[in-house]
Amino acid sequence: MPELPEVEVTRLSFAGRIAGASVLSVTMGKALRWPLGCEPSMLKGQKVLGVRRRGKYLLLDMSGGLLLIHLGMSGSISFGPDLPPAGKHDHFDMVTTSGTLRLHDPRRFGAVVFAPGEDDVSAQKLLGRLGVEPLSGDFDPAAFHASLKLKKTPIKQVLLGGEIVVGVGNIYASETLFLAGIRPTTRANKLSRLRSLALHGAIQKVLAQAVQKGGSTLKDFSNANGESGYFQLEAMVYDRAGQPCRVCGNAVKSLRQGQRSTFYCTVCQKP
DNA sequence: CACGGATCCTGATGGC
DNA sequence: TGCCATCAGGATCCGT
Numbered sequence: 001m002p003e004l005p006e007v008e009v010t011r012l013s014f015a016g017r018i019a020g021a022s023v024l025s026v027t028m029g030k031a032l033r034w035p036l037g038c039e040p041s042m043l044k045g046q047k048v049l050g051v052r053r054r055g056k057y058l059l060l061d062m063s064g065g066l067l068l069i070h071l072g073m074s075g076s077i078s079f080g081p082d083l084p085p086a087g088k089h090d091h092f093d094m095v096t097t098s099g100t101l102r103l104h105d106p107r108r109f110g111a112v113v114f115a116p117g118e119d120d121v122s123a124q125k126l127l128g129r130l131g132v133e134p135l136s137g138d139f140d141p142a143a144f145h146a147s148l149k150l151k152k153t154p155i156k157q158v159l160l161g162g163e164i165v166v167g168v169g170n171i172y173a174s175e176t177l178f179l180a181g182i183r184p185t186t187r188a189n190k191l192s193r194l195r196s197l198a199l200h201g202a203i204q205k206v207l208a209q210a211v212q213k214g215g216s217t218l219k220d221f222s223n224a225n226g227e228s229g230y231f232q233l234e235a236m237v238y239d240r241a242g243q244p245c246r247v248c249g250n251a252v253k254s255l256r257q258g259q260r261s262t263f264y265c266t267v268c269q270k271p
Numbered sequence: 272c273a274c275g276g277a278t279c280c281t282g283a284t285g286g287c
Numbered sequence: 288t289g290c291c292a293t294c295a296g297g298a299t300c301c302g303t
Contacts, residue, residue: 003296033279033298055299068302073297074281089281105279109297126298153274162298256276261294 002071004134004167007208009058013102014079015051018060021098022047029091032103032202033072036069037122043067043114049094055130065116066123066207067240098133131164132202135211139165144165145196148188155191155199156184157258168203172210173261174238176202184262185255237263 002010026040047063052229056078060067071077081099092103092112103112115123131147132138148155148165158164159173168176177184179202182195212235236246241254245265254263 006296070297072280073295105280106282107297108293109280151273157275160297171296259277260297 002056002073002075003169003172003210004053004056004207005169005172005203007058007071007236008053008135008211009214010077011051011053011058016078018048018079018096020048021096023098024095026095027086027093029089029093030108032091032105032108033070034113035098036112036114038114043094044152052131054127055162056169057126059118062114065114066118066120067250068111068113068115068123068126069103069179070111070126071103072105072107073081074107075103075105075110078104126137129163130166132166134165134167134207139200139204141197144200145191145193148191148196149190153188154185154257155182156262158188159203160258160260165203167207170260171214171235171238172203172206175236176206178237178264178269179206181269183266183269184264186271203223223269237265 013031023043023046026043028036028040031250040067043062046065049063049242052059052061056070058069058071060069069077079099079101083093083102086093087104088104089106090104091108091110092101094101103110113122118121119126131136132140132143134234148158151158153161156173159168160170160175162168163173176199180195180199182191182199229270234256237252239261240263241251242251244250245252245268248265248267250265250267251264252265254261256262
């Protein structure tokens with residue numbers, strides 16, 4: 001479920017409650033994507049100073065370093081004083097004086113990594129190449145256009161790559177391109193200043209809106225309730241192959257780009 | 272060095 | 288407790 005909005009909403013849901021807590025113990029389940037990078041006992045006694053987000057990473061500032069958490073494809077966080085016993089897919093439990101922080105991740109593409117500091121190589125290996133934060137003041141239209149000029153890859157894959165702008169995942173890539181009227185196959189360097197400006201605005205708008213709505217993920221809603229409600233309101237093209245475009249009525253098309261599904265409207269989105 | 276593809280892992284789903 | 292193929296919201300690494 002986690003693209004930038006879901007990660008941000010996750011962060012907001014526990015950052016205030018965990019801040020100031022001290023770690024009592026840490027338990028690891030099955031291996032995640034990467035090793036923790038230290039003995040779990042090393043976290044013991046450390047204080048959680050705060051929780052930030054960078055791209056799709058949660059960054060826990062600890063008194064003795066930085067704890068990076070990534071939710072991968074299927075990860076989710078829970079935090080509270082009375083969590084049930086760890087289940088089959090709970091792979092990281094950090095018990096603190098304020099409650100237990102738990103990573104649940106059936107597919108184990110997620111990760112928890114401890115680094116002595118943010119500038120340390122182990123942290124920079126994950127954070128070092130990340131692009132600009134789309135909801136920050138650093139996301140500048142002119143700079144965005146200049147970055148796109150250097151990439152001849154299809155724009156959809158450039159968005160997913162995260163080297164220019166972070167946080168846009170597979171769902172929001174299709175959605176933002178629809179809103180901007182840009183065909184996902186269009187080469188990034190072919191986008192005019194005006195069209196990259198439209199994309200810049202679409203990214204800000206879609207992501208901000210999703211955060212505001214509580215990161216209710218499109219997919220979850222479609223799963224939980226079949227056809228009803230939020231999903232229909234929210235998704236313009238994602239997962240709607242063959243269904244009529246909500247703007248023009250033409251059938252939504254799908255294609256594969258880099259092993260990922262892309263959805264678009266041939267009428268509303270120009271090459 | 273920029274790009275495309277393979278790859279990690281488990282679960283859900285649909286066709287047969 | 289049917290089996291098998293396909294697909295799923297991410298991101299790194301490895302060829303070419």
